[in-house]
Amino acid sequence: MVWNVAVSMPVEDHVDVYLKKFDGLIKRARDPKMCRHAANGQCIFCAPLEPYDDTYLRAQGIKHLSFHSYLKKLTGGIDK
Secondary structure, three states, rough: EEEOOOOOOOOOOOOHHHHOOOOOOEEEOOOOOOOOOOOOOOOOOOOOOOOOOOOHHHHHHOOOOOOHHHHHHHHHHOOO
């Protein structure tokens, strides 16, 4: 974030504006062994994951959250 000196308002970076357009969910394919629903349905085995899901991060060997995932974790959820 950069401050606009003439107006004294912060100017958001282009990367932040671009990433705000996406939901950031991790898409998963339908599991033929566990899913018993129609092709257009979703269950807990094929629903998209949040980018800060601890089990997914550990399974993929990711040690640290990205900054945008951290912000999504702080501002998302039930208690927005």
